Each structure stands twice: as C-alpha cells, then as structure tokens.
Amino acid sequence: MTEPLQIGLLVFPKVTQLDLTGPLQVFSSVPGAKVHLIWKRIEPVPTDSVMVLTPTTTFADCPQLDVICVPGGFGTDDMVGDEEMLAFLRKQAEGAKYVTSVCTGSLVLGAAGLLKGFRATTHWSSIDFLSGFGAIPTRTRVCVDRNRFTGGGVTAGIDFALTLVSQLVDRKTAEAIQLRLEYNPAPPFNAGSPETAPAEILAFMKERIAPSQARRADLMGRAAARLS
Amino acid sequence: MTEPLQIGLLVFPKVTQLDLTGPLQVFSSVPGAKVHLIWKRIEPVPTDSVMVLTPTTTFADCPQLDVICVPGGFGTDDMVGDEEMLAFLRKQAEGAKYVTSVCTGSLVLGAAGLLKGFRATTHWSSIDFLSGFGAIPTRTRVCVDRNRFTGGGVTAGIDFALTLVSQLVDRKTAEAIQLRLEYNPAPPFNAGSPETAPAEILAFMKERIAPSQARRADLMGRAAARLS
Numbered sequence: 001m002t003e004p005l006q007i008g009l010l011v012f013p014k015v016t017q018l019d020l021t022g023p024l025q026v027f028s029s030v031p032g033a034k035v036h037l038i039w040k041r042i043e044p045v046p047t048d049s050v051m052v053l054t055p056t057t058t059f060a061d062c063p064q065l066d067v068i069c070v071p072g073g074f075g076t077d078d079m080v081g082d083e084e085m086l087a088f089l090r091k092q093a094e095g096a097k098y099v100t101s102v103c104t105g106s107l108v109l110g111a112a113g114l115l116k117g118f119r120a121t122t123h124w125s126s127i128d129f130l131s132g133f134g135a136i137p138t139r140t141r142v143c144v145d146r147n148r149f150t151g152g153g154v155t156a157g158i159d160f161a162l163t164l165v166s167q168l169v170d171r172k173t174a175e176a177i178q179l180r181l182e183y184n185p186a187p188p189f190n191a192g193s194p195e196t197a198p199a200e201i202l203a204f205m206k207e208r209i210a211p212s213q214a215r216r217a218d219l220m221g222r223a224a225a226r227l228s
Numbered sequence: 229m230t231e232p233l234q235i236g237l238l239v240f241p242k243v244t245q246l247d248l249t250g251p252l253q254v255f256s257s258v259p260g261a262k263v264h265l266i267w268k269r270i271e272p273v274p275t276d277s278v279m280v281l282t283p284t285t286t287f288a289d290c291p292q293l294d295v296i297c298v299p300g301g302f303g304t305d306d307m308v309g310d311e312e313m314l315a316f317l318r319k320q321a322e323g324a325k326y327v328t329s330v331c332t333g334s335l336v337l338g339a340a341g342l343l344k345g346f347r348a349t350t351h352w353s354s355i356d357f358l359s360g361f362g363a364i365p366t367r368t369r370v371c372v373d374r375n376r377f378t379g380g381g382v383t384a385g386i387d388f389a390l391t392l393v394s395q396l397v398d399r400k401t402a403e404a405i406q407l408r409l410e411y412n413p414a415p416p417f418n419a420g421s422p423e424t425a426p427a428e429i430l431a432f433m434k435e436r437i438a439p440s441q442a443r444r445a446d447l448m449g450r451a452a453a454r455l456s
Contacts, residue, residue, distance in 0.1 A: 018253035018409065021279070025246035025382070028277035035278050049256035050263050050284050051249070054272065103410075124410055141414045153410025154253070155386065163416045175419035175429045176436075181246070182331075182352055182381025184420030185413035186369045188391045191403035192412030201403045208404075 005168065008036040008065040008092070010105070011055050012085070014075030017047040018154050019102040023069055026161035029177045030169060038062050040084060048073050059088040064095045067168065071157070072103030072123060077216055080111035080223040089114060098164060100149040102157035109150070110135050111223040119145040123153035124194050125209055126216065132224030155192075158183060233396065236264040236293040236320070238333070239283050240313070242303030245275040246382050247330040251297060254389035257405040258397060266290050268312060276301050287316040292323045295396065299385070300331030300351060305444055308339035308451040317342060326392060328377040330385035337378070338363050339451040347373040351381035352422050353437055354444065360452030383420075386411060 007027045009020050020037075027035050039045055039055040046052055068089065070079075079085050089112040093099045101109050106122040109115050110133025120135040121127070121143040130137040136145075142160045143150045151160030162183070166174035191197040197205075235255045237248050248265075255263050267273055267283040274280055296317065298307075307313050317340040321327045329337050334350040337343050338361025348363040349355070349371040358365040364373075370388045371378045379388030390411070394402035419425040425433075 017249055021245055021249035024277055049252055052282050054280050056278050155409050155411045159414050175417050176433055178417055178419040179425045179433050181383050183383045183415055186387050187411055189403050189406055191406040197407045205404055205407050
C-alpha cells in the first residue's frame with residue numbers, strides 16, 4: 001500500500017470504553033495504519049468509567065476513512081438521535097471500504113440508515129432493536145455482511161477487529177497481532193452469554209437493566225420512526 | 229462493605245492501553261468500587277497508540293488502595309528504573325489487600341522487590357526476565373500466589389480481572405460482569421500463544437521484537453542488580 005490505511009473510531013459521551021479500546025489495540029498494531037479518534041470537538045469526552053477519551057480529530061477535519069467503527073454503550077441512546085453524528089456517518093460510509101460497529105454501536109449505524117437489508121449483531125440485550133432499522137438481527141459474535149462488520153457485546157470487539165484485519169490486510173497480519181496481544185482467552189467462568197450464564201445470573205442482570213432497557217426501547221422506536 | 233473498595237491502576241508513558249483498559253472495564257463494573265488512574269502528575273499520558281490517558285489522582289494524593297494494578301507495555305522498560313514509581317508501589321503494597329499486574333507490569337512489581345519468592349507470570353516474550361527479580365516464572369494466563377495476582381500478555385488482563393473480582397467480592401459478581409461484557413470469546417484464529425501460533429508467525433514476531441528484547445534484557449539485568 002502506498003497510502004496509509006485510515007481507520008477511525010467514534011468517541012462520544014458514555015461510550016463503553018472497552019468497546020473502543022479493544023479494537024483500538026488491534027488496529028494500532030496494523031503496519032502503516034493511521035488511527036483516528038473522532039468527535040465533534042477536540043475536548044475530553046467522558047466514558048462509562050473514570051477514564052476520559054481525548055479525540056484526535058473532529059467530524060469537520062476527519063479525512064475520508066477506509067474503516068469507520070462505532071463503539072457502543074449507554075451513550076448510544078443519545079447518538080441514535082444526534083443528527084450531526086448520523087450525518088457524519090452517512091457521509092463517511094459513502095467512501096469507506098468498511099462500515100463497522102461494536103456492541104450497541106450497530107444501533108447508531110442502524111439509525112443512520114446504514115444497516116437496511118444487512119445482517120448485523122449487537123450486545124445480547126439489544127438484539128431486538130436492530131429490526132426497527134431494517135437490519136436482519138443475527139446472534140453471532142462477529143457478523144459480516146458485504147462491507148458491514150458488526151461485533152457483539154463489548155469484548156466481541158477484539159474478535160471483530162482481528163476478523164476485519166484479516167480481510168483488510170491479510171491473515172498473517174491478524175495472527176501476528178493476536179500473538180502480540182497474547183489473545184488466547186481463558187475466561188475463569190462460563191457466564192459470558194445468555195445461553196451459557198447460570199439462570200440466576202441472567203435473571204439478575206435482566207432485572208438490573210430493565211429500567212435502562214425500557215428507556216432504550218422508547219428511544220430506538222423513535223429513531224426507527226424518523227428513519228422510515 | 230461500608231467503605232468503597234479502592235482500586236488503582238497505574239498509568240505511565242508508553243503503557244499498552246489494553247493492559248489497563250481491559251481490567252478497568254471489569255473493575256468499573258464492581259458495585260461500590262472507586263477506581264483510580266494514578267500517575268505522578270495530573271497530565272495526559274501518551275500510550276502505545278494515539279490514545280492518551282488522563283490520570284484521576286497522583287502518587288502524592290492517592291488513598292491507600294485495596295487493589296493496586298500495574299499494566300505493561302514498552303514503558304515498563306523505563307518504569308523498572310523509576311525510583312518514584314517503585315517507592316510508590318512499595319508503600320502501597322504494605323497496606324494493599326492485593327498487589328497485581330498485567331503483562332510486563334509484573335517486571336515493575338519485580339523491580340520494586342514485590343515478587344521475591346512469589347510465582348508470577350507476564351507476557352510470553354518476557355517470562356525469562358522474572359527470575360532476575362527473585363520471582364518464580366509461571367507460564368499460566370492468570371497466576372495467583374497468596375495476594376499476588378499477575379496476568380499474562382495484554383488481553384489476559386480481562387481473565388485476570390474477573391478472577392480477582394471473584395475473590396475480592398464473590399463469584400456471582402464476577403459472572404454478572406462477564407455477562408454484561410459478553411465475554412464469550414471466539415478468536416477467529418488460534419495464534420494467541422507461542423504454543424498455538426503457526427511457526428512462521430512466531431518466527432516473524434520473534435525477529436521483529438529482537439531489538440527491543442535486547443534492550444529490555446539489558447535494562448532488566450540492571451534493575452535486578454539494583455534490587456539485590
């Protein structure tokens with residue numbers, strides 16, 4: 001490649017930081033890639049934790065990206081109604097090679113109209129919201145449909161990013177990054193999906209997220225209505 | 229618990245950001261935990277990527293921690309010789325319930341004299357440096373020896389943090405966090421450790437890191453000499 005690959009990750013308030021930092025670690029290891037953290041303004045953006053994220057470029061200054069990636073988190077509830085964000089995504093998607101997301105970032109792609117007729121995935125708790133945007137919900141850890149790559153919840157971002165790098169560059173590069181990151185996972189428990197988690201843990205989590213789920217259902221319904 | 233759990237992660241220049249952000253995501257999900265990002269001064273600290281990390285407290289202002297965690301990265305080469313860092317770790321370790329690390333963060337614990345006689349792990353490429361600090365190198369993804377919890381390379385930080393939370397709080401809490409983070413990993417390739425990676429990938433990586441390994445060997449030898 002003569003020009004650097006331009007890879008951009010969106011930043012926004014209340015992003016789940018690992019949705020972004022997992023893929024960021026993978027993308028930053030791609031030889032010759034230029035990685036951008038993008039927001040409306042260059043100012044520290046609060047995440048879901050004590051960590052703040054400082055963007056490296058803005059919607060206005062960002063070059064045309066080869067890969068655009070939208071992470072998820074509670075902040076996606078606001079982003080699906082943020083016309084400035086949606087317009088930026090639509091404009092970038094026209095020229096991007098890959099239009100991608102991690103976790104509930106796919107709801108933002110959906111709200112921008114970028115998943116109509118595409119299979120897509122998201123966090124297990126939000127999978128039912130995808131169809132409102134004309135996407136075909138697909139419960140898989142990484143979902144690839146033409147140039148749309150979507151990852152499942154939070155930690156799926158690492159599997160997503162390695163999958164994308166294998167297609168964007170080649171398999172050897174993805175494997176070398178996997179080795180460097182010692183990505184040889186060994187979860188101490190088997191509770192990582194609704195299908196494998198103990199019933200009491202799943203029930204506990206569902207109860208805990210019920211209020212935020214009700215709010216999200218309302219916001220996604222309105223975003224879907226604006227789209228159609 | 230009446231008082232919040234105090235959990236601190238060290239920040240330093242050229243830290244591998246995912247070494248820190250993986251555990252941060254887990255720790256931030258612990259009910260009642262107060263999480264700190266700690267450095268000498270409150271100023272943006274460059275990582276191994278375009279991301280900067282902004283500390284939330286300083287060595288001087290940090291309260292006594294229940295958990296102290298040192299992430300790794302190229303920056304550990306400097307940290308093993310940084311007396312201000314080592315003094316902070318020694319002081320905190322006296323009162324901490326758990327003294328921990330991810331990736332080459334264990335070399336910094338070692339240089340502080342905190343792993344003498346303890347089994348410990350680190351990134352696969354640095355495992356041979358641990359014995360210089362009197363630690364017992366142990367090739368496992370998460371190594372637990374009394375109150376020392378050390379994780380392997382980069383992504384092992386997630387397995388490490390879930391293991392720690394299960395002991396620090398309880399298994400139910402760790403499982404609920406695993407479900408929330410949908411930590412049900414499915415690496416697209418099997419190259420995540422020297423034992424499983426294709427021979428050509430391992431050879432490629434070893435050749436690529438040879439110069440930095442030579443530099444590291446020299447620095448670790450000197451840090452070990454200062455300790456004894």
